Amino acid sequence: MYIDLQEYQEFSKPAFTREGLIVQFPRRVTGITRDGSRILLHLQAMVCRKEPVVISALMQGRTFRFTGQWAPMTASLEFLPPRTLRLRLADGEGLPPNPQPMVLSQPEPAPMAMVETEDCYRFFTESWQATVWKDPYRLELADANGKLLYRQYNDDRHNVTNDRRRGHQEGEGDDPAQDPALSFPGFETYPFGCVTDPDTGAHCFTESVCVEPGETFYGFGERFSPLNKNGQELLNWVINPVGVSNNKAYKCVPFFFSSRGYGVYYNTPRKIRFSMCNYYYKAYECQVGSDGLDLFLFVGDQKQVLSAYADLTGHSALPPKWAFGVWMSRNCYMNQEEVETVAAQLRERQLPCDVMHIDWAYCKTYDYDFAFDKRRFPDVAAMSEKLLQMGIRLSVWQIPYIKKTADTYRYAAEHGYLAREADGSPADTQDGEAVIDFSNPQAVAWYQDLLRGLLEQGIRVIKTDFGENAQDCYRYAGCDGRDMHNLYPLLYNRAAYEVCQQVHPGDSLVWGRSAYAGCQRYPVYWGGDSDSDYNGMYHSLRGGLSLGLSGFPFWSHDVGGYFCTPEPNVYIRWMQFGMLSPLVRFHGTSAREPWAFGEKAVELYRQYAALRYSLIEYLYSEARRCAEDGTPMLRALVLDFPEDPMVKNIDDSYLLGRNLLVAPVFSDEPERAVYLPAGTDWMYLHTGRWHRGGQCVRVKAPIDVMPIFYRGGTATPRITPGQCVSQTPPQELTWEVCPFEGRAGYTYRAEHDPVRLDFALDDSREARVTVTGHEPYGLCLRIHAPNMQKLLINGSPALFAWEGDTAVYRKGASKEC
Incomplete structure (x- = not known):
């Protein structure tokens, strides 16, 4: 399960840094083709080579040196309601289609007026405007009053690049860097365009955007780093962090917004490196490992941007009302008697609870085989009904991996339901587990039948644990491995959520760990495996706030932390935080019931649960609003x-x-x-x-x-x-x-x-x-x-x-x- 640790080390190394790279970026607009509110830009791109250059005495930098070649590139602008611009870029003539499951449906075009001048094209909508400069090419966005919001950074008249062009250099001789149209000495970011490694064939599409002093950025998924992402590097690659106190992320979302009044969604599941002024402070840079650039720009304030993003990628379903009560869990309740005993103790002690969760140890052989061990859980349906009469629903754990020792493995392997190696054999990890291939509709139906067997015994929640290990080197029935890695959490949670709703319409949900753009449609998600100390608690909150600003209305965390046993004071403080969170679940590798931490913990659990339950009508009212407008229940103050x-x-x-x-x-x-x-x-x-x-x-x-x-x-x-x-x-x-x-x-x-x-x-x-x-x-x-x-x-x-x-x-x- 933990191959992610190795993988992160490899992915975190910058790939496009060496000399000799080919940099191709638009320099001139040679013409446009208009089709209603869609504009096709025909571009002439400079083909440059990345080389070292002497900037000043004993100081070497880099230059994008013109090779003497030009190449065609094509971009498009699509004006969409209510305040959205779709921007695409591809090499050559024309733009290939780019359907992605993250986007539910693209809205109809928005009305747009165009004015052409000698220098540029201007496009006007009801609430914002765009300008495309012809030579040199550059895209800018402004609000209806003309206030500049977004400007591509593809040249600089005020730094060493332009200084060198004007001849202020050491040495003599012909140097293309002296021609302002031909070279970019000392340029610190990759502009809007494409970078290729001629030796390996690896390439990425790039974008650089000017940054104003004091500008802030928010989003990118569930990130445990400081909330304002200015000054950080974010890697768009779902990984199991094994904690919440590092730079890895269970939930990656290639969406963010700026305090200047715009947001950006990159419509791809591929790897992206977001360099948000962590090295160069005048512009941020995005390197996208796809075959083209496809992004949606949203103009407006933060709430308007979140709403527009939700309109594009899907609004969250509203969880059932009981989901906003307290959830009680530990890793693990070992048998039916233990579950029923804890439920009875909660009621006897007058400690409110609406859900109890049974984690991995319920399986027959601990092989994660989607079936209860009848010796330890003799009558799950009766247990579900008994707890339901007490007002408690049941949640059950599972993962999308099949152990080779499980009864289900051979059947799944024989029918092609598992990810495969290049030779066609099941792609087993070093732990002897294979990954269910959710790009195969037959595999999805088979998996849903396995879950249906659990749900029909009265289970109301499927915990969709893990989901970060679909390797990009595996083969999948209906998806390129480079896409599948980040797409996997979306396909996984969708499959589980759909069968939940088939068996218990409107009265069920998933409890997911990994996520990607679009997963907000299938609630809910929790913050993963945190340490059981104050750092784990604080970093969990940072992750929840960041995820909320990435388009996820509903989020929770493991009260008390997941690993080890918290100190009583940490447990109490975390319990207070949990009771005033969108959803609250107690969970960890040891007991998380309040009586395990002393009578003071029991007393304060009762006090803060009473506060939460007194607010339940308010919480559900806010939840309904958030599901509709795309804003989070856990709201960073900046929102x-x-x-x-x-x-x-x-x-x-x-x-x-x-x-x-x-x-x-x-x-x-x-x-x-x-x-x-x-x-x-x-x-x-x-x-x-x-x-x-x-x-x-x-x-x-x-x-x-x-x-x-x-x-x-x-x-x-x-x-x-x-x-x-x-x-x-x-x-x-x-x-x-x-x-x-x-x-x-x-x-x-x-x-x-x-x-x-x-x-x-x-x-x-x-x-x-x-x-x-x-x-x-x-x-x-x-x-x-x-x-x-x-x-x-x-x-x-x-x-x-x-x-x-x-x-x-x-x-x-x-x-x-």
């Missing part, structure tokens, strides 16, 4: 406060939905500093005290307190918590109304029609609450506005009582206190 420069690097706190700011504690210190974004005020949940935004506050955080703040201007629905989601239908909805500048509001969307609550406090201190839509539950208001004197609800006077500085209204109250 909602892009105008506040102080939040661009913050990755140790977040918004849960849009209303709650959560600041986990990553140490044994009894306090922590929390930055509160500008633009609103913030109410500290634990004390009711208000703090203005735009400042860093230091709050006390003893072991029983994780800092949580309500966002000013919001109203958050809460209910009386129960022991599981399915058995606690709310009888009364309590709205935590937290006004900012006298206003608050929220649209609550769960299983019923939307309910909208608006609050307004005027200068006479009269508060007006308007509730619109069908109100399915009893109404209670907790209004955190100490200067309020009078309350009207839907125009009618209402009585309320004071609890400290909070005004409390409950429907049916008979007097004012």
Whole structure:
């Protein structure tokens, strides 16, 4: 399983660095062909050779030296709604088709107007514009007002490249570097074009884009590095990191966005090296190991970009409501009796739980054969039904690899369901495992039948573990190995999710580890195998925030860390973080039930689970919205406060939905500093005290307190918590109304029609609450506005009582206190 460690070392070495490489990049636009909103650019490309050159005394650099040859290249611009440009580049004449399973369907063209001048072509849409300069070629994007957002970096008038061209050089003699049209001495990135190694035939397509001072970048998948990716190198290659504290990634997504107001999606499953100003600071560079360049550019703010990306690659399905309850697991529950005993203990101790997970040890021979050992799990269907009566669903582990010793191996090998070596034999790893070939429809159907046997026993969740080991050197029935490696998690999770929905429509999901672009359609994903310390906890959060900014609305992590046993304080702090995450699962290589960590852990589990379950209507309402608009539930502060420069690097706190700011504690210190974004005020949940935004506050955080703040201007629905989601239908909805500048509001969307609550406090201190839509539950208001004197609800006077500085209204109250 761990061949990834070797593979990463090889892949992480830069491939296109030596002398003698052929660099081919567009220099002139010789003409265009227009077909509605699609523009074909006919390009004349310079063919250069990468060579060393003396830049100054004793200082050697590189040059792209013109060979005297020109070559045709073709690019296309496709203008798509609502704010998208598809840019493609290929060698020669014409563009081959490039269908990819990451893209669900390409939208119809968007209206576009074109103006040609002597120097350029200008293209105008309703909300943005593009310019293609003719000679030298360059593409630029701007907003509707002409503000420059994106500019390709394919020349430089202000650095040593242009200086050398003007003759400021040492030595004498004819040198093509003196001709500004012919050579690029000292140029530090590969421009928009193609690079080829003439000795090996290896090639990549490249793109370089100008970077402004202070520009930030976010996305690229689940990355455990700092949130702002400016200054980092990111490798687009799914790998098992065996942890969460290194530069490898279970989930790679070739999508990112810039603080300047645009995003980019590279439409390929091939290897990509993103050099985001980690070496050269004036431009970022992308090297794409494919046969052409195909990317989608999105113009707009961060939320608009995420929404446009989701429209292109697919919106997430909405997980069932019970999935937002607590999940309990360990590696492993060894038998049916143990599972039922833990479930009973959770209920006896009044510790809420909605899902229990059974990991790998349930199999008959530990060969991962998709079947329960009847000796240890004699009646899985009965166990599922028993737990379901307690409000608990069952989840089961599996992987997409077949051991040679498993009963299923021979059948799969004989029918061609496994990845193969060049000689046609099954491609077995050094661990004696073969990889299911999900590019073969018959293999997919066979695999789904195996899962169906589990699901029909009452299982509601399939844990799609692993998925990172489909090697690019293997042979696959319907896919090039160079594509299959990154595509594998998408095909794998799709197959599992589809059969889940066939057996339990709308009441099942997967729990995936590896992912690629498009996997967000098949929820949900967790952060992988973290260390059980504060670093593992913090780096998990960074990964979740990064994945959320890569188009994945739903994410979780292993509470307590996966490896080893956490210290009790680490467990408690991680438990608090988990309870205020989009989904929460306790899991690791040893017990993760709270009683394994002492009575204090049990008490605080109960306390924070009660908080989570009181917020379940809010969480599900936010989940529905996120599934629709493509934004994450776990929200980096920069997503909602892009105008506040102080939040661009913050990755140790977040918004849960849009209303709650959560600041986990990553140490044994009894306090922590929390930055509160500008633009609103913030109410500290634990004390009711208000703090203005735009400042860093230091709050006390003893072991029983994780800092949580309500966002000013919001109203958050809460209910009386129960022991599981399915058995606690709310009888009364309590709205935590937290006004900012006298206003608050929220649209609550769960299983019923939307309910909208608006609050307004005027200068006479009269508060007006308007509730619109069908109100399915009893109404209670907790209004955190100490200067309020009078309350009207839907125009009618209402009585309320004071609890400290909070005004409390409950429907049916008979007097004012």
